[in-house]
Amino acid sequence: MCNKLATLFVAGVAALCAQDMPLDPYNSVKINLPADSPLTLIEAKMGESHASARGSAVVLDLNMALTLRNSSASRVRGVTLLVAAQEVTPGGKASVTVPSLDVAPGQNFPVRIDLRLLRPGQTGGGPLVQVNLDGVLFQDLSFYGPNRLDSRRSMTAWEMEAQRDRKYFKAVLATHGPDGLKQAMLESLARQSERPSLDVQVSRGGRAVTSAAVPEHRAQFAFLRFPGAPVEPVDGWAEIAGNEARNPRIDVRNRSSQQVLHVEIGWIVTDRQGTRYMAASLPNAEPKLFLPPGSSGRLLQDTALRFSKNRGEPVPIAGMTGFVSQVEFADGKVWIPNREALAGAQLLGILAPSPEEERLTDLYRKKGPKALVEELGKF
Amino acid sequence: MTHPSQSILALYAGKELGWLAARRAERHVARCSQCRQVVEAFAALHDDLVGFGDVPPLSWSRLAAEMKANIRLGLAAGECVRSESPAPLAWISGMRAAMAGAAMVVLLAAGLVLERSTLPVPPVAADESMVLRATANGVELNQGGQSLSLLHMRAAQRPGGQLDVTYSAGAQGSMRARYVDSDTGNVTINNVYVQ
Numbered sequence: 001m002c003n004k005l006a007t008l009f010v011a012g013v014a015a016l017c018a019q020d021m022p023l024d025p026y027n028s029v030k031i032n033l034p035a036d037s038p039l040t041l042i043e044a045k046m047g048e049s050h051a052s053a054r055g056s057a058v059v060l061d062l063n064m065a066l067t068l069r070n071s072s073a074s075r076v077r078g079v080t081l082l083v084a085a086q087e088v089t090p091g092g093k094a095s096v097t098v099p100s101l102d103v104a105p106g107q108n109f110p111v112r113i114d115l116r117l118l119r120p121g122q123t124g125g126g127p128l129v130q131v132n133l134d135g136v137l138f139q140d141l142s143f144y145g146p147n148r149l150d151s152r153r154s155m156t157a158w159e160m161e162a163q164r165d166r167k168y169f170k171a172v173l174a175t176h177g178p179d180g181l182k183q184a185m186l187e188s189l190a191r192q193s194e195r196p197s198l199d200v201q202v203s204r205g206g207r208a209v210t211s212a213a214v215p216e217h218r219a220q221f222a223f224l225r226f227p228g229a230p231v232e233p234v235d236g237w238a239e240i241a242g243n244e245a246r247n248p249r250i251d252v253r254n255r256s257s258q259q260v261l262h263v264e265i266g267w268i269v270t271d272r273q274g275t276r277y278m279a280a281s282l283p284n285a286e287p288k289l290f291l292p293p294g295s296s297g298r299l300l301q302d303t304a305l306r307f308s309k310n311r312g313e314p315v316p317i318a319g320m321t322g323f324v325s326q327v328e329f330a331d332g333k334v335w336i337p338n339r340e341a342l343a344g345a346q347l348l349g350i351l352a353p354s355p356e357e358e359r360l361t362d363l364y365r366k367k368g369p370k371a372l373v374e375e376l377g378k379f
Numbered sequence: 380m381t382h383p384s385q386s387i388l389a390l391y392a393g394k395e396l397g398w399l400a401a402r403r404a405e406r407h408v409a410r411c412s413q414c415r416q417v418v419e420a421f422a423a424l425h426d427d428l429v430g431f432g433d434v435p436p437l438s439w440s441r442l443a444a445e446m447k448a449n450i451r452l453g454l455a456a457g458e459c460v461r462s463e464s465p466a467p468l469a470w471i472s473g474m475r476a477a478m479a480g481a482a483m484v485v486l487l488a489a490g491l492v493l494e495r496s497t498l499p500v501p502p503v504a505a506d507e508s509m510v511l512r513a514t515a516n517g518v519e520l521n522q523g524g525q526s527l528s529l530l531h532m533r534a535a536q537r538p539g540g541q542l543d544v545t546y547s548a549g550a551q552g553s554m555r556a557r558y559v560d561s562d563t564g565n566v567t568i569n570n571v572y573v574q
Binding site for chain 2: 057063083085089090092093094095096097098099100101109110111112113114115116117118119120149197199200201202203204248267278279280281282283285301303305352355356358359362363366
């Protein structure tokens with residue numbers, strides 16, 4: 001009873017303290033676009049932003065609705081904005097990317113950033129959040145921006161996937177007509193809803209407390225190899241303890257005739273019931289790999305990943321599979337697996353669809369087949 | 380009119396009073412609008428208690444270490460004072476030592492009990508490193524009790540009411556949440572990184 005009384009008292013105090021506080025969102029956020037930026041900030045609305053106290057801490061909800069204009073002479077395909085709150089999380093940063101765009105020169109487009117910060121009440125002055133342009137990808141795959149987050153590669157890969165998937169759906173339309181396209185959309189929507197999902201918690205440089213008592217062992221990766229892939233996985237392993245995997249390492253070999261700068265491995269885990277989940281991607285640790293033709297290198301990360309599902313039910317790892325999901329060459333070109341390779345390896349039901357496939361299926365679901373056919377006709 | 384204490388009203392709101400005390404409080408609350416408001420406020424707080432898993436976790440280990448350090452400091456200071464004062468009777472000194480020892484045992488036991496009976500908090504990394512995780516409405520980076528979350532409030536809902544968001548983790552220390560903005564139809568990818 002005393003415990004309940006104490007909890008009620010604490011709750012009362014907390015509720016009394018959880019009051020809205022004055023917040024000047026325009027001074028809390030600074031949006032920086034370079035002078036020669038191909039994008040212009042037209043408007044920044046902070047409509048629903050507010051701060052509230054929680055005990056001695058402050059919760060800030062910043063809801064930014066930015067309107068940007070394409071001031072360049074090329075069509076914009078993707079934008080990445082870097083969001084940093086150094087005072088709150090000095091070791092972390094965030095970004096918001098809008099891929100699969102088709103913004104004509106002079107056209108405006110919206111970007112929303114919804115951010116929540118929990119910080120102590122006492123902090124220094126100055127803007128809490130800085131929003132910087134990290135990159136803009138154009139139709140011809142040229143790029144503008146400081147690229148601190150390697151957004152050039154990410155957005156180029158998404159644009160390659162977009163081109164691949166639009167080509168596939170256009171081929172379906174050409175071969176099987178609107179009914180065939182409708183069938184392909186329904187199959188994609190079914191895959192998206194049936195795809196087994198996994199909750200992943202990532203921590204750097206440390207083992208999670210909850211699994212500290214579980215014996216650890218080294219588990220080998222099995223690999224899926226795609227015909228024509230420029231890089232092949234050779235060997236790989238990770239330390240496994242229950243539902244936690246640590247320090248993955250994968251050796252790869254460059255089979256292409258070009259220097260490779262970046263390799264990303266798709267990481268699938270299998271549970272004891274044999275269900276396969278897309279768990280994570282494993283890129284090279286260094287910003288760039290510089291792997292000459294015919295040579296080998298190692299991808300390694302000093303992280304711990306813990307897998308669960310259904311809001312916290314641990315998923316013990318029974319097996320791990322890897323496949324090359326992305327390769328960047330020295331000339332900036334990016335290789336991704338084609339749809340036939342993914343379908344052949346039965347990965348379409350495990351991997352998330354590309355952003356473009358997701359956008360197109362959403363368009364089909366909301367506006368129907370006619371709108372989808374019109375949209376495909378634009379490209 | 381004599382009003383019941385806040386504790387009585389809180390217990391009454393939580394239905395924790397004994398039968399007789401509850402009837403007494405009930406009679407008073409029926410007549411006194413001021414106390415009725417207090418009871419209603421306490422009753423409303425019951426619903427809010429569920430969210431108390433979000434209270435920033437206390438570092439009991441650090442607290443225990445500080446307590447031990449303070450005790451050690453106090454004992455050392457006592458030693459300094461004792462060396463300058465006349466020696467007490469041996470049996471009193473023995474009694475003091477025994478009491479100090481007993482107090483230490485009680486403190487350590489209390490520390491151990493508190494260590495094992497903290498509120499349930501989300502798991503964190505053993506070395507207090509940064510942790511990235513998906514929450515109900517965003518991706519959160521937690522660092523020493525402070526956090527940064529990118530929210531996906533504009534994501535469309537699935538038929539079951541769940542937000543239609545695709546999460547993906549990067550083994551280098553990143554987590555993405557991808558969704559189609561229900562207002563614009565654009566795909567938005569929120570990414571949070573540990574440096």
